[in-house]
Amino acid sequence: MNAQTEQLEFQAETRQLLELMIHSVYSNKDIFLRELVSNASDALDKLRLAAFQDKDLDADTSDLHIDIDVDKVARTLTVRDNGIGMSRDEVVDLIGTLAKSGTAEVRRTLAQAKDAAAPEELIGQFGIGFYSTFMVADRVTLITRKAGENAGTRWESSGESTYTIETVEGSDTEKAPQGTSITLHLKPADTEDHLYDYTAEHKIREIIKRYSDFIAFPIRMEIERSKTVTNDDGEQTQEISVETETLNSQKALWARSKDEVDEEEYKEFYRHIAHAWDDPLEIIPMKAEGTFEYQALLFLPSHAPFDLFAREHKRGVQLYVKRVFIMDNCEELMPEYLRFVKGVVDAQDLSLNVSREILQQDRQLARIQRRLVKKVLATVKDMRADELEKYQGFWREFGRVIKEGLLSDLDNRETILEISSFVSTQTAEGDEAGLTTLREYVERMKDGQDKIFYMTGESRQQIESSPHMEAFRAKGFEVLLLTDPVDEMWVGSVPEFDGTPLVSIAKGDVDLDTEDERKEHEAEREQQDKDFADLLTWLKSALDSDVRDVRLSSRLTTSPACLVGEAFDMSPMLEKMYRASGQEVPHAKRTLELNPTHPLVEGLRKAHAARPGDAALTETAELVYGMAVLAEGGELSDPAKFAHTLADRLTATL
Known part of the structure; x- marks a missing residue:
C-alpha cells in the first residue's frame, strides 16, 4: 500500500448503519438503483450550474448523461455520470463517514424499521442513499474526479469496518474521468436475501421506468440485440449487435398539464426531489403568465421529516431557469414556516448566472414567493373544508410549524388563523376530530361572550388543573388549551x-x-372588600419582592390563590423558554389573587386581625405565594426554603 493509498476505519455510527443495511433491514432492495441514479442526477445538475458560474472551469458539459453498465459474467453493475465529481476529502467526508446530525436517531429508527410497513422511506429521509448499495453488493468500488482537478480518487469497501482510499493521478487519470462511477460487485443471485437479478436488462428497465423516468438527463445502457441471419446457402447464424438506448423519457413534469401526467409519475417525482419514500399528501401544480412567467410543481408531504425542528434543516424548493437547474433549497421561494414544502419552480426571466445574494434582492422572486405561499395556504384551507380526515393528518404533522407563520408572515396572518386548529376544553383527550378552528369557537360562544379565551402551558393536564380554569369551568366557558412552544x-x-x-x-x-x-x-x-382590606394591604407589603399587587379573585372557586399577569406581561412559561435558550429576561412581578371563600384565606384574615405582628403569618403568606407558583406549574426561586418552611408548619400541627 503506497503513500497515496490509505486504509481507514468507518465512523462508529456508519459501521452500525452498514450492519443494519447488510442484514436486510429493507424488503425492497430495488431502491439502491433509484438512490444511485438520483445522486448522479444531482452531480450533473451541480456541474452545469458550476460551469455557468465559472466560465474558466475545465469541464466538459456537452453531453451530460448517466450510464449503466452490466457485466453478467463478473456480476457487476456500474452507475456512471460525468458530473461534478468529488475530491479525495469529499469522498472521506461524504462516503467514509455519516456526516449528518442526528446519527443516533438514524440508527434508532433504522433498527426499529424491521417490523415497519414501509421502512424504505427512511433511506431517503435520512440522506443515506449511497449506503443502500450494500444491501445487494458484497463490495463497492467508487472512482471519481472532481471537475477542474487533475487527480482522481478510488474508494472501495466491503461494508465492514474499513475502507481503502487511493489517489489516481498522472497518466492514470484516464481511469478516473470527470464525474463518478460506482461499481457494485453483486451478491450471488440465488441467496435467500437476494430475490432479483440486477444484471438482467428487464429488471433495470423496470426500476428506471418506475423511479427515474423523469430524470432530466439521459440514462443510457448498452443493450445486446441478436438477430437470425440466413446466408446464400440457407444456413442460419445469430448476429449479436450492441445498441445504446436511453431508458428514461426525460420529461419535465412541471411543464406538463395535470391531465398529461400519471398519478404515479407525480409520486415518484416527489420521492426523487424530497428524498422520501412516502406518497405526497397534496400535489400543487401552478403556472403563471404575464409580466413574469414561471411554472411550479409543489408537494405537501404526508409525514414530517425527522429533522423538521433541527437548526440544520434546509428549506426551500428547487429553482430552475428555463429548465436549467440553478439550486436546491432556494430559501427565497419558501418562508421558514413552510419549510416542509417540496417541489420545483421553473422561472423564465431570471438570469442563469445567479447567486444566492442576487436572489435575495430579486423582486420577481419575492413576487413568486408570495403567490406560492398563498397557493399553499389556500390548498390547506380547501383541505380543511373538503377533506377533513386528510387535513387532520396534515395538521398533526405540520401544525406546529404552520403556526410559526403567525409571527413572521403578517400578510397572511388571517389566512393562517383560519386554517389553524386547536385543542379546547370541549375536545376529548386524543380526539383529533374534535380540534376546533377559531371560527368554530366564535360560532359556539355563549350569549354575551365577546372574547376568545385561551391559556398556554406545558401540557393539557397542567392547564386543566390550573386554578385559573376554575371559574371558566364552573361557568361553562370554552377555553383553548395551547401547549405547543410556539403558542x-x-x-x-x-x-x-x-x-x-x-x-x-x-x-x-x-x-x-x-x-x-x-x-x-x-x-x-x-363587604368582602372591606373585610379583607387590611389583609390585602399587609400581604402586598410582606410579599413586595415577589408580587405587584394583591387582590380578591373572581376566577377561583376551589383553590386558595393564583398568580395573574397583566395583559402584556410575558408569561412564566415564555420567561422559562428564553432563559433556557441563554437569554436573560427580567422577572415580571404578577398579581396575587386570593379566593375569599377558601378556609385558608379566611383563616389568614382572622389571624392577621388578631395578631398583626406575628412573624409566623409572614411564613404563611410565603407558603400561599409558593403554592400559587406551583399550582400553575412554575418554579420557586428558593424551593429548599419553601420545603423547610412547609415541613416546620406541618410538624407544628401534629
Whole structure:
C-alpha cells in the first residue's frame, strides 16, 4: 500500500448503519438503483450550474448523461455520470463517514424499521442513499474526479469496518474521468436475501421506468440485440449487435398539464426531489403568465421529516431557469414556516448566472414567493373544508410549524388563523376530530361572550388543573388549551381574530358574571372588600419582592390563590423558554389573587386581625405565594426554603 493509498476505519455510527443495511433491514432492495441514479442526477445538475458560474472551469458539459453498465459474467453493475465529481476529502467526508446530525436517531429508527410497513422511506429521509448499495453488493468500488482537478480518487469497501482510499493521478487519470462511477460487485443471485437479478436488462428497465423516468438527463445502457441471419446457402447464424438506448423519457413534469401526467409519475417525482419514500399528501401544480412567467410543481408531504425542528434543516424548493437547474433549497421561494414544502419552480426571466445574494434582492422572486405561499395556504384551507380526515393528518404533522407563520408572515396572518386548529376544553383527550378552528369557537360562544379565551402551558393536564380554569369551568366557558412552544410566542402578537379579541385567562382581571349576577353579588363583594382590606394591604407589603399587587379573585372557586399577569406581561412559561435558550429576561412581578371563600384565606384574615405582628403569618403568606407558583406549574426561586418552611408548619400541627 503506497503513500497515496490509505486504509481507514468507518465512523462508529456508519459501521452500525452498514450492519443494519447488510442484514436486510429493507424488503425492497430495488431502491439502491433509484438512490444511485438520483445522486448522479444531482452531480450533473451541480456541474452545469458550476460551469455557468465559472466560465474558466475545465469541464466538459456537452453531453451530460448517466450510464449503466452490466457485466453478467463478473456480476457487476456500474452507475456512471460525468458530473461534478468529488475530491479525495469529499469522498472521506461524504462516503467514509455519516456526516449528518442526528446519527443516533438514524440508527434508532433504522433498527426499529424491521417490523415497519414501509421502512424504505427512511433511506431517503435520512440522506443515506449511497449506503443502500450494500444491501445487494458484497463490495463497492467508487472512482471519481472532481471537475477542474487533475487527480482522481478510488474508494472501495466491503461494508465492514474499513475502507481503502487511493489517489489516481498522472497518466492514470484516464481511469478516473470527470464525474463518478460506482461499481457494485453483486451478491450471488440465488441467496435467500437476494430475490432479483440486477444484471438482467428487464429488471433495470423496470426500476428506471418506475423511479427515474423523469430524470432530466439521459440514462443510457448498452443493450445486446441478436438477430437470425440466413446466408446464400440457407444456413442460419445469430448476429449479436450492441445498441445504446436511453431508458428514461426525460420529461419535465412541471411543464406538463395535470391531465398529461400519471398519478404515479407525480409520486415518484416527489420521492426523487424530497428524498422520501412516502406518497405526497397534496400535489400543487401552478403556472403563471404575464409580466413574469414561471411554472411550479409543489408537494405537501404526508409525514414530517425527522429533522423538521433541527437548526440544520434546509428549506426551500428547487429553482430552475428555463429548465436549467440553478439550486436546491432556494430559501427565497419558501418562508421558514413552510419549510416542509417540496417541489420545483421553473422561472423564465431570471438570469442563469445567479447567486444566492442576487436572489435575495430579486423582486420577481419575492413576487413568486408570495403567490406560492398563498397557493399553499389556500390548498390547506380547501383541505380543511373538503377533506377533513386528510387535513387532520396534515395538521398533526405540520401544525406546529404552520403556526410559526403567525409571527413572521403578517400578510397572511388571517389566512393562517383560519386554517389553524386547536385543542379546547370541549375536545376529548386524543380526539383529533374534535380540534376546533377559531371560527368554530366564535360560532359556539355563549350569549354575551365577546372574547376568545385561551391559556398556554406545558401540557393539557397542567392547564386543566390550573386554578385559573376554575371559574371558566364552573361557568361553562370554552377555553383553548395551547401547549405547543410556539403558542407562547404568537399569542402575544395576535390580538384578535376577525374582530374578536383573544384573551389569556391567566392575565388581567376576570369578570364572567352576567349583569343580573353582578347586581345579586354587589353587596357581598363590597363587604368582602372591606373585610379583607387590611389583609390585602399587609400581604402586598410582606410579599413586595415577589408580587405587584394583591387582590380578591373572581376566577377561583376551589383553590386558595393564583398568580395573574397583566395583559402584556410575558408569561412564566415564555420567561422559562428564553432563559433556557441563554437569554436573560427580567422577572415580571404578577398579581396575587386570593379566593375569599377558601378556609385558608379566611383563616389568614382572622389571624392577621388578631395578631398583626406575628412573624409566623409572614411564613404563611410565603407558603400561599409558593403554592400559587406551583399550582400553575412554575418554579420557586428558593424551593429548599419553601420545603423547610412547609415541613416546620406541618410538624407544628401534629
